Amino acid sequence: MSELTELTIKETARLLRLRSFSAAELVTAHVEQIERVDHRVKAFLRFTPELWEKQADEADRRIARGDLGPLVGIPMAVKDVLCVRGVETTAGSQILKGFRPPYTGTAVARLFDAGAVMLGVTNCDEFAMGSSTENSGYFPTRNPWDLDRVPGGSSGGSAAAVAAGEAMIALGTDTGGSIRQPAALCGVVGMKPTYGRVSRYGLIAFASSLDQIGPFTRSVEDAAIVLEAMGGHDPLDATSSTRANDVLRDFDAGVKGMRIGVPREYNEVEGMEPAVKAAIEAAIKSLREAGAEIVDVGLPHTDYGLAAYYIIAPAECSSNLARFDGVRYGMSSQDALNITEAYERTRRKGFGTEVRRRVMLGTYALSSGYYDAYYLKAQKVRTLIKRDFDAAFEKCDAIIGATSPTVAFPIGSKTQDPLSMYLCDVLTLGGNLAGLPGISVPCGMTEQLLPVGLQVLAPQWREDVALRVARAYEVASGVKAEVAPLV
Amino acid sequence: MLARIGLEPGDVEFYAEQLSGILAHIDRLKELDTDAIPPTAQVVEVANTLREDVPRPGLSQDEALANAPAAVDGFFRVPSIQEEA
Numbered sequence: 001m002s003e004l005t006e007l008t009i010k011e012t013a014r015l016l017r018l019r020s021f022s023a024a025e026l027v028t029a030h031v032e033q034i035e036r037v038d039h040r041v042k043a044f045l046r047f048t049p050e051l052w053e054k055q056a057d058e059a060d061r062r063i064a065r066g067d068l069g070p071l072v073g074i075p076m077a078v079k080d081v082l083c084v085r086g087v088e089t090t091a092g093s094q095i096l097k098g099f100r101p102p103y104t105g106t107a108v109a110r111l112f113d114a115g116a117v118m119l120g121v122t123n124c125d126e127f128a129m130g131s132s133t134e135n136s137g138y139f140p141t142r143n144p145w146d147l148d149r150v151p152g153g154s155s156g157g158s159a160a161a162v163a164a165g166e167a168m169i170a171l172g173t174d175t176g177g178s179i180r181q182p183a184a185l186c187g188v189v190g191m192k193p194t195y196g197r198v199s200r201y202g203l204i205a206f207a208s209s210l211d212q213i214g215p216f217t218r219s220v221e222d223a224a225i226v227l228e229a230m231g232g233h234d235p236l237d238a239t240s241s242t243r244a245n246d247v248l249r250d251f252d253a254g255v256k257g258m259r260i261g262v263p264r265e266y267n268e269v270e271g272m273e274p275a276v277k278a279a280i281e282a283a284i285k286s287l288r289e290a291g292a293e294i295v296d297v298g299l300p301h302t303d304y305g306l307a308a309y310y311i312i313a314p315a316e317c318s319s320n321l322a323r324f325d326g327v328r329y330g331m332s333s334q335d336a337l338n339i340t341e342a343y344e345r346t347r348r349k350g351f352g353t354e355v356r357r358r359v360m361l362g363t364y365a366l367s368s369g370y371y372d373a374y375y376l377k378a379q380k381v382r383t384l385i386k387r388d389f390d391a392a393f394e395k396c397d398a399i400i401g402a403t404s405p406t407v408a409f410p411i412g413s414k415t416q417d418p419l420s421m422y423l424c425d426v427l428t429l430g431g432n433l434a435g436l437p438g439i440s441v442p443c444g445m446t447e448q449l450l451p452v453g454l455q456v457l458a459p460q461w462r463e464d465v466a467l468r469v470a471r472a473y474e475v476a477s478g479v480k481a482e483v484a485p486l487v
Numbered sequence: 488m489l490a491r492i493g494l495e496p497g498d499v500e501f502y503a504e505q506l507s508g509i510l511a512h513i514d515r516l517k518e519l520d521t522d523a524i525p526p527t528a529q530v531v532e533v534a535n536t537l538r539e540d541v542p543r544p545g546l547s548q549d550e551a552l553a554n555a556p557a558a559v560d561g562f563f564r565v566p567s568i569q570e571e572a
Contacts, residue, residue, distance in 0.1 A: 100554060102550040102554075103546075195531060196533070209528065209530070238533070301519075303515070306512070307512055307516050308516065310513060318490060327563050334566065339567065342565065342566045343491040348492060348493030351492060356492050356502070359492055360490055361510075377521060378516065380521035380527075381516055382527040383525055384521070384524060386527055434530060
């Protein structure tokens with residue numbers, strides 16, 4: 001039944017109604033695929049059979065009643081930073097080992113209501129800090145296209161699960177590129193919505209002004225379907241927007257007459273690989289042939305984005321992670337002599353190297369005497385970066401370029417040099433600093449058969465534009481996300 | 488100290504070298520003249536979002552304590568917070 005694990009939501013929804021197979025059979029096919037490949041890919045941290053049995057039964061009852069919801073019965077994986085009631089959720093960290101949230105976050109709850117079936121919890125970099133999933137407090141995940149390479153990160157488990165046919169959809173979070181970059185490296189679709197589109201209630205916070213939840217799928221339309229189901233206002237998140245969640249507007253309208261901007265700085269970023277550049281040039285050509293007007297735009301502060309990001313994100317993380325003190329949940333050193341020693345022992349044992357590095361960096365940037373030089377300065381540069389995008393969007397409707405300057409890199413190749421790892425996000429983190437929606441879609445393979453991703457960025461709240469351009473590219477190029485063979 | 492991450496001997500040298508490299512990259516921000524630029528703390532359009540001040544159910548005491556590493560009599564249990572006199 002391997003073909004059941006290669007379908008899109010749209011195809012599945014139709015076949016479920018034709019009674020070609022049941023939701024229970026669909027789940028079984030995915031569980032069999034997990035059994036076949038996950039010991040090699042290692043996308044999942046834990047499985048949720050009690051949920052998938054109950055939810056698949058419920059899905060079959062809904063289908064029998066004539067429910068036409070597109071997500072009814074769709075097998076889903078959830079990144080280990082999204083709280084699901086009663087399901088161990090650890091943010092990829094030892095410090096939260098054993099934590100079972102007493103509630104379910106809004107995005108997941110809405111997808112459950114829409115009929116999605118949860119298969120399990122996917123691996124990620126600890127507290128979503130990383131670009132390779134090697135910072136997981138448990139084990140690294142492998143890229144389904146080449147098991148010796150990383151899947152990207154931080155949502156590497158979610159990207160790999162969808163690329164390996166272990167889940168039809170997966171949820172991730174994106175703070176500097178953590179959905180789009182792994183989507184690119186694994187050859188699937190990944191979307192970060194506008195900041196405020198999807199409620200962050202129930203998301204274990206990393207950098208609260210940057211974090212957004214988004215989907216991994218194998219088609220652009222599927223990403224839109226998931227986003228439509230989980231987005232929209234939520235009173236439980238004070239930053240959630242009250243705007244209409246109409247992301248599918250003009251979805252199939254094509255790019256004829258649209259102005260698509262290509263930032264001249266994006267081709268020149270550090271570490272841009274020729275094979276990536278070539279794939280992006282082919283994508284630009286394909287969109288031009290589809291009728292788009294390609295315009296040259298400038299994002300002059302691109303080179304400063306990484307520096308600003310690595311002040312702002314660690315500063316917010318050092319504050320957010322102060323709550324992991326071994327008192328209310330997770331790992332604890334109760335045998336300490338006093339409370340201060342208990343905090344230090346708990347955090348020493350519980351946090352991995354990258355998390356400790358960022359907590360130190362953030363604490364330093366926020367400390368008295370350095371605040372103006374680092375944190376305030378970074379916030380001002382954030383303004384300049386946002387203004388760059390505002391000016392660029394005066395000249396174009398959407399911006400395209402590579403999602404990641406590199407294809408998937410070998411496991412272990414960047415772990416000794418944190419700055420080289422940070423550079424993985426140089427093309428994606430601008431979207432977080434400016435709060436823009438961005439999507440990565442597969443745009444072909446290199447000669448080594450490694451996927452390349454095309455990023456489409458749109459103005460705030462214009463997910464419809466990002467999706468429309470991504471869809472037009474998918475149609476014009478004929479490039480589709482495929483399940484990795486894993487022979 | 489503020490971060491309470493329990494650095495041990497050897498950690499200081501290890502992190503000092505890496506953090507110096509990262510801070511050297513971050514120092515490029517100094518190239519930009521930002522005197523006249525306002526800071527951006529967040530990009531949300533909504534501000535001062537308040538909900539109605541009506542009570543609603545929260546977690547029960549048992550639920551709130553369910554994940555506690557140590558609890559006693561409905562409280563979180565922690566090691567001594569004050570030195571003995």
